[in-house]
């Protein structure tokens with residue numbers, strides 16, 4: 001067939017139109033394709049200095065030099081028992097008051113797969129799904145891929161506006177099937193849902209019979225080391241709360257290892273979902289993570305990350321005051337990776353600024369990328385975690401210019 005003959009239209013499934021992709025993830029290839037260096041505030045990646053490469057290399061060498069042919073085989077769909085034990089130990093160490101049930105823990109290919117499985121279990125075509133506004137749009141994209149209808153609920157310094165949620169649900173006369181939230185050090189705003197709001201959200205979910213998908217990649221990264229109680233724990237491990245976790249932000253995103261913490265009654269369904277998806281999570285990477293956890297390295301590593309990220313966040317706040325004071329406002333995260341900056345002038349177009357910024361050698365994600373309906377055109381998300389203090393200042397000065 002010659003190249004100028006158009007292909008016939010393919011009989012795509014209805015759900016294909018809900019595959020909206022991710023501006024956030026696409027920025028990786030966009031930045032790779034540029035031929036000049038860019039200070040990257042765009043991707044939510046850990047700092048290069050935060051990846052424990054030496055320890056991971058040592059553990060990999062031990063794993064891969066033993067002639068262990070089993071490493072190249074299939075693993076149990078629910079996760080390798082060794083890693084599951086190590087995850088249970090990590091959870092007990094990080095929140096001694098929580099009592100996870102090992103039967104409710106399943107290893108996943110990163111947090112994204114946990115979100116996909118949750119959506120697969122709970123979202124029907126047309127289901128109403130509440131998302132924060134702004135939200136982590138990879139999460140809302142998962143809901144859309146299962147043909148959800150989205151309801152965006154505003155947030156403030158205390159997280160999702162629960163009064164607005166209740167009002168909107170009353171106005172619609174329809175209760176949500178799922179409420180998707182990133183309650184702790186939210187992506188993109190960096191804010192944390194207060195405990196009173198968490199309790200009200202759980203109460204509403206119970207009243208409505210809604211499932212809460214609690215997406216928590218950053219909860220262990222409080223700058224002051226304090227733990228924020230998860231919705232899962234605060235609900236007394238209510239089956240309605242399905243929590244998604246990942247090693248991407250605390251160890252390395254390329255490993256693609258995460259886990260879900262949910263009601264044990266869901267375990268077999270999740271295993272079945274995984275078996276129809278990827279059979280099992282990458283086995284050598286599971287063993288690598290297990291080796292890292294069993295070597296007892298995580299506690300010190302987390303303490304180091306918290307301190308590195310605290311310093312970077314402060315550098316970013318100082319830089320924002322220096323270069324954007326009087327023109328914009330920004331959030332004050334107590335942990336995690338992100339600052340959310342909003343220009344006072346509502347006509348500032350951050351998508352336009354994104355293109356100019358790339359030419360000037362600085363990248364961020366425009367705010368509209370975090371709203372399925374394209375709100376927040378005069379806002380942007382800046383990731384402070386991945387850049388050095390010097391680059392944070394330089395990047396912000398380029399942006400200001």
Ligand SMILES: Cc1ncc(COP(=O)(O)O)c(C=O)c1O
Nearest residue numbers: 044110111112136182187246248
């Ligand atoms: C809120 C949130 N959920 C899920 C993910 C995806 O995590 P993973 O890379 O482990 O799939 C991210 C990564 O940026 C995130 O910020």
